[in-house]
Amino acid sequence: MDAVKKGRARKSTGREVRRLSRFAQRLLAEWKRLGLPTEHESVVVAVSGGADSMALLLGLNELSGVGRLALALTVAHLDHGLRAEAGALDARWVAEQSSALGCEVVLGSAAVKVRASETRDNLEQAARRARYEFLAAVAFERKARVVLAAHTLDDQAETVLLRLLRGSGAEGLSGIEPVRKLFEKNGVLLARPLLGWARRAETEAYCLERGVVPRVDAMNTDERYARVRVRRNLLPLMQTFNGRMVEALARTAQLLREDAAALELVAAELLCQASAEDVNKKSAPQQQILTPLRVDVLKGAPAALRRRALRQWIARGRGDLRRLEMTHLLAVEELLEGERGGRRIELPGGASVRRKRGLLYFDLKRVEKGDAAV
Amino acid sequence: MDAVKKGRARKSTGREVRRLSRFAQRLLAEWKRLGLPTEHESVVVAVSGGADSMALLLGLNELSGVGRLALALTVAHLDHGLRAEAGALDARWVAEQSSALGCEVVLGSAAVKVRASETRDNLEQAARRARYEFLAAVAFERKARVVLAAHTLDDQAETVLLRLLRGSGAEGLSGIEPVRKLFEKNGVLLARPLLGWARRAETEAYCLERGVVPRVDAMNTDERYARVRVRRNLLPLMQTFNGRMVEALARTAQLLREDAAALELVAAELLCQASAEDVNKKSAPQQQILTPLRVDVLKGAPAALRRRALRQWIARGRGDLRRLEMTHLLAVEELLEGERGGRRIELPGGASVRRKRGLLYFDLKRVEKGDAAV
Numbered sequence: 217m218d219a220v221k222k223g224r225a226r227k228s229t230g231r232e233v234r235r236l237s238r239f240a241q242r243l244l245a246e247w248k249r250l251g252l253p254t255e256h257e258s259v260v261v262a263v264s265g266g267a268d269s270m271a272l273l274l275g276l277n278e279l280s281g282v283g284r285l286a287l288a289l290t291v292a293h294l295d296h297g298l299r300a301e302a303g304a305l306d307a308r309w310v311a312e313q314s315s316a317l318g319c320e321v322v323l324g325s326a327a328v329k330v331r332a333s334e335t336r337d338n339l340e341q342a343a344r345r346a347r348y349e350f351l352a353a354v355a356f357e358r359k360a361r362v363v364l365a366a367h368t369l370d371d372q373a374e375t376v377l378l379r380l381l382r383g384s385g386a387e388g389l390s391g392i393e394p395v396r397k398l399f400e401k402n403g404v405l406l407a408r409p410l411l412g413w414a415r416r417a418e419t420e421a422y423c424l425e426r427g428v429v430p431r432v433d434a435m436n437t438d439e440r441y442a443r444v445r446v447r448r449n450l451l452p453l454m455q456t457f458n459g460r461m462v463e464a465l466a467r468t469a470q471l472l473r474e475d476a477a478a479l480e481l482v483a484a485e486l487l488c489q490a491s492a493e494d495v496n497k498k499s500a501p502q503q504q505i506l507t508p509l510r511v512d513v514l515k516g517a518p519a520a521l522r523r524r525a526l527r528q529w530i531a532r533g534r535g536d537l538r539r540l541e542m543t544h545l546l547a548v549e550e551l552l553e554g555e556r557g558g559r560r561i562e563l564p565g566g567a568s569v570r571r572k573r574g575l576l577y578f579d580l581k582r583v584e585k586g587d588a589a590v
Numbered sequence: 591m592d593a594v595k596k597g598r599a600r601k602s603t604g605r606e607v608r609r610l611s612r613f614a615q616r617l618l619a620e621w622k623r624l625g626l627p628t629e630h631e632s633v634v635v636a637v638s639g640g641a642d643s644m645a646l647l648l649g650l651n652e653l654s655g656v657g658r659l660a661l662a663l664t665v666a667h668l669d670h671g672l673r674a675e676a677g678a679l680d681a682r683w684v685a686e687q688s689s690a691l692g693c694e695v696v697l698g699s700a701a702v703k704v705r706a707s708e709t710r711d712n713l714e715q716a717a718r719r720a721r722y723e724f725l726a727a728v729a730f731e732r733k734a735r736v737v738l739a740a741h742t743l744d745d746q747a748e749t750v751l752l753r754l755l756r757g758s759g760a761e762g763l764s765g766i767e768p769v770r771k772l773f774e775k776n777g778v779l780l781a782r783p784l785l786g787w788a789r790r791a792e793t794e795a796y797c798l799e800r801g802v803v804p805r806v807d808a809m810n811t812d813e814r815y816a817r818v819r820v821r822r823n824l825l826p827l828m829q830t831f832n833g834r835m836v837e838a839l840a841r842t843a844q845l846l847r848e849d850a851a852a853l854e855l856v857a858a859e860l861l862c863q864a865s866a867e868d869v870n871k872k873s874a875p876q877q878q879i880l881t882p883l884r885v886d887v888l889k890g891a892p893a894a895l896r897r898r899a900l901r902q903w904i905a906r907g908r909g910d911l912r913r914l915e916m917t918h919l920l921a922v923e924e925l926l927e928g929e930r931g932g933r934r935i936e937l938p939g940g941a942s943v944r945r946k947r948g949l950l951y952f953d954l955k956r957v958e959k960g961d962a963a964v
Contacts, residue, residue: 381831383838385845386760442831453827457755457816464757471759471894475849478894482856520845520852 236282239414239422243275244284246409250395255286258360261319262351263291265310265431269366271419272410274426276364277317288320292354292363295325296343299434306431313428322357324350348398348406355404367392367408370416373465374446377454381442385542386476391469400536415462483524490514490525492575506533508575515552522549530563533578539564551576610656613788613796617649618658620783624769629660632734635693636725637665639684639805643740645793646784648800650738651691662694666728666737669699670717673808680805687802696731698724722772722780729778741766741782744790747839748820751828755816759916760850765843774910789836857898864888864899866949880907882949889926897923904937907952913938925950 236244253259261276263269279285291314295303307323314321332342351363372391379388394411398404410419423430439445455461490513509529514522523545530548531537540563547561551571560570566581610618627633635650637643653659665688669677681697688695706716725737746765753762768785772778784793797804813819828835864887883903888896897919904922905911914937921935925945934944940955 380754380842381828381835381838383832383834383841385842386849389763389842445831450827450831453824454755457819457824458757460757461755464755467757468754468759468763472846474892474894475760475853478856478892479849479852481892482852518848518852518855520848 236284237275237278237422237425239271239418239425240275240278240284242413243272243409244279246412247279247285249412250407250409252362252407252409253287254284257362258288258290258358260290260292260351260355260358260360260363262347262363262365263293263310263314264433265293265306265313266366266433266436267420267423267430268368268371268410268414268416270313270428270430271414271422272364272366273314273317273319274423274428277319278426288358290354290358290360291319291321292351293321293323294347294350295323296328296346297325298328298339298343302434306433309431322354324354326350351406352398352402352404355398356402361403362405362407363398365406365408366419367411368414368416368419369411369462369466370447370451372411372469373451373462374443376465376469377446377450378442381446386472386479389469390473390476391466393473412466479520479524480528483521483528486513486517486521487525487528490517505580506578508577511552511571511574511576514576519549522552529578530567530569533580534563534565534567548576610658611649611652611796611799613645613792613799614649614652614658616787617646617783618653620786621653621659623786624781624783626736626781626783627661628658631736632662632664632732634664634666634725634729634732634734634737636721636737636739637667637684637688638807639667639680639687640740640807640810641794641797641804642742642745642784642788642790644687644802644804645788645796646738646740647688647691647693648797648802651693652800662732664728664732664734665693665695666725667695667697668721668724669697670702670720671700672702672713672717676808680807683805696728698728700724725780726772726776726778729772730776735777736779736781737772739780739782740793741785742788742790742793743785743836743840744821744825746785746843747825747836748817750839750843751820751824752816755820760846760853763843764847764850765840767847786840853894853898854902857895857902860887860891860895861899861902864891879954880952882951885926885945885948885950888950893923896926903952904941904943907954908937908939908941922950 247254261269261273263273273289273291276285276287276289280287280289291310293307293310295307297303303325307325311321311323326343326346328339328343328346331337331346332339335342335345337345354360355363375391376389379391382388392408392411394409395405395407398406420430435441435444437444437448439448451461458464487509490509491507492510506529509526514525517525526545526548527537527540530540534540544561544563548569551559551561551569557572557574558570560568562568568579568581570577570579621628635643635647637647647663647665650659650661650663654661654663665684667681667684669681671677677699681699685695685697700717700720702713702717702720705711705720706713709716709719711719728734729737749765750763753765756762766782766785768783769779769781772780794804809815809818811818813822825835832838861883864883865881866884880903883900888899891899900919900922901911901914904914908914918935918937922943925933925935925943931946931948932944934942936942942953942955944951944953
């Protein structure tokens with residue numbers, strides 16, 4: 217509470233702004249642009265110990281020191297259990313640094329490899345899921361509304377390229393969101409106040425400026441990872457065409473994110489228009505959890521809206537979109553062609569879509585107790 | 591007329607299909623998918639003499655030979671005047687090949703360098719404009735509804751990457767359209783029946799299979815051109831990540847083209863909703879060629895739709911979008927912020943947009959006779 221009082225008592229003056237490092241100034245500007253809280257709150261900072269997350273923590277510390285922010289910072293560090301003793305060393309180092317900066321720290325550990333084999337996620341997905349669950353638990357415990365992650369402009373550019381290499385559409389190429397919900401079903405926000413502006417070189421320089429030598433994760437130089445090859449080979453080649461390539465990719469991501477958001481809005485309207493009374497009710501004994509959709513309305517809509525409306529409908533029916541690929545949507549779209557009903561498309565995870573008398577039905581396989589054990 | 595009769599008299603049989611080369615089969619499948627005419631018409635084929643356009647011409651010749659197409663083919667070849675004697679040699683070679691295939695040929699020449707300096711276009715833009723005008727003239731003279739260009743899947747991938755290197759949004763990343771109007775104001779279609787499927791290696795192989803050694807344009811290996819560096823350096827590196835990179839980029843282009851088309855439709859609706867009676871008419875003595883737009887309606891719309899609606903409005907006012915950049919749209923968008931009117935944004939080419947009493951006005955500088963000479 218002392219920090220809060222101090223923060224409110226101090227008035228910001230021009231001299232103070234000049235004393236701030238350039239890094240902290242830009243962090244503060246982005247902080248305000250994103251509408252993040254500046255006082256009376258507890259926030260969680262995800263810190264791996266690398267240059268990006270250490271720069272974020274040091275920047276927040278600098279802004280707190282001059283009273284521009286008055287937040288209770290909790291550092292959260294998860295050992296993913298992927299690098300044996302290196303993981304334990306990183307955890308201890310992060311704990312020491314956090315204490316030196318006067319922050320509380322919560323250390324966690326997860327057996328990501330085990331989780332990955334259990335959930336059929338790849339290692340990267342399993343690690344992310346474990347990390348987000350850990351961050352959500354720390355946020356809950358600290359009553360924090362906001363969790364901070366230190367993704368930079370470079371991360372954004374790399375993500376856009378990785379998605380492009382896979383042949384993504386607008387959603388994929390939108391890259392990383394500056395602010396989103398940590399999980400769909402709780403109110404905690406995941407915010408990335410470095411994403412819109414900070415280059416990796418700037419985070420490294422700022423750490424050194426503050427006398428901190430950040431930890432280096434050996435995975436960051438392991439060329440078996442596509443992300444590392446994008447960083448070390450692809451991006452540098454692209455930079456020979458355009459010296460501001462990273463910024464250009466981030467701009468593309470933002471434009472496509474705005475496009476995707478508008479299309480989702482309009483697709484939701486289309487979904488309303490296409491929703492029909494179930495005229496076949498008697499002949500459909502299976503449990504219908506979703507309103508059926510009118511084939512004629514969907515057929516007349518532009519493909520980009522139709523596919524998004526179908527995706528929203530399926531998401532509502534299944535509760536999520538896991539493992540749903542473009543090929544599944546294209547197969548469902550094919551149900552709209554021709555006049556014939558009676559066909560059925562199976563979706564991953566047991567759901568299916570069928571056409572009958574001018575309507576599309578969503579069916580969910582009823583899971584009996586004990587099925588999961590089979 | 592002989593060819594037409596022959597084409598109609600023959601019936602296609604299974605054996606005929608088997609006799610067709612794989613290249614001609616795929617060309618025919620795409621031809622039908624695009625809904626291009628198969629008989630009773632004159633079509634113009636743009637032929638540079640390179641592998642792509644020669645393969646297209648040879649494929650059409652093969653399909654005509656077995657009666658699957660019965661079209662009057664006119665070969666159109668433009669010497670851009672950029673490569674001195676090489677240009678004249680290419681023209682003569684194309685004329686010989688066309689005659690050997692029984693096609694009429696129209697040779698043209700343009701002084702692209704002079705045009706570029708006159709119009710402030712760059713060399714590539716000026717060359718394209720000269721080529722399209724030439725093709726339109728040949729189409730007009732031959733009463734052809736369709737002009738064919740031989741762009742391949744590789745051209746599509748290269749175009750998408752060139753646009754990405756510049757930081758484009760969805761429209762730019764949509765790449766090359768399979769079918770579009772040759773010019774906005776006439777009915778001639780520009781169709782690209784190789785764009786959706788043919789790799790450059792396939793056009794080269796098919797030319798050799800038909801005993802034709804295509805011409806090589808020295809510009810295609812000149813690494814001063816970004817397109818050449820994309821082809822020789824960037825795409826091969828990306829292919830080490832994804833062996834079907836060219837196809838993946840083409841897929842991204844198609845998804846984004848569908849997105850952009852849907853957004854343009856919805857933006858047109860927004861433009862209608864935002865169009866206002868001119869309540870300030872008395873105080874606006876300048877000639878108004880466009881309905882003003884309501885600031886409140888635009889402000890409430892998603893950015894992706896608002897910007898496209900503004901672009902459509904400006905296109906309608908100016909007649910085209912030449913030299914209109916995203917920065918101009920962002921500046922016009924800024925007029926929507928705050929409560930103040932009375933500000934004005936200048937657009938390239940003499941038009942401007944100003945805000946007054948809750949409305950946006952489009953003003954076109956009146957060009958007096960003789961102004962152009964100044």
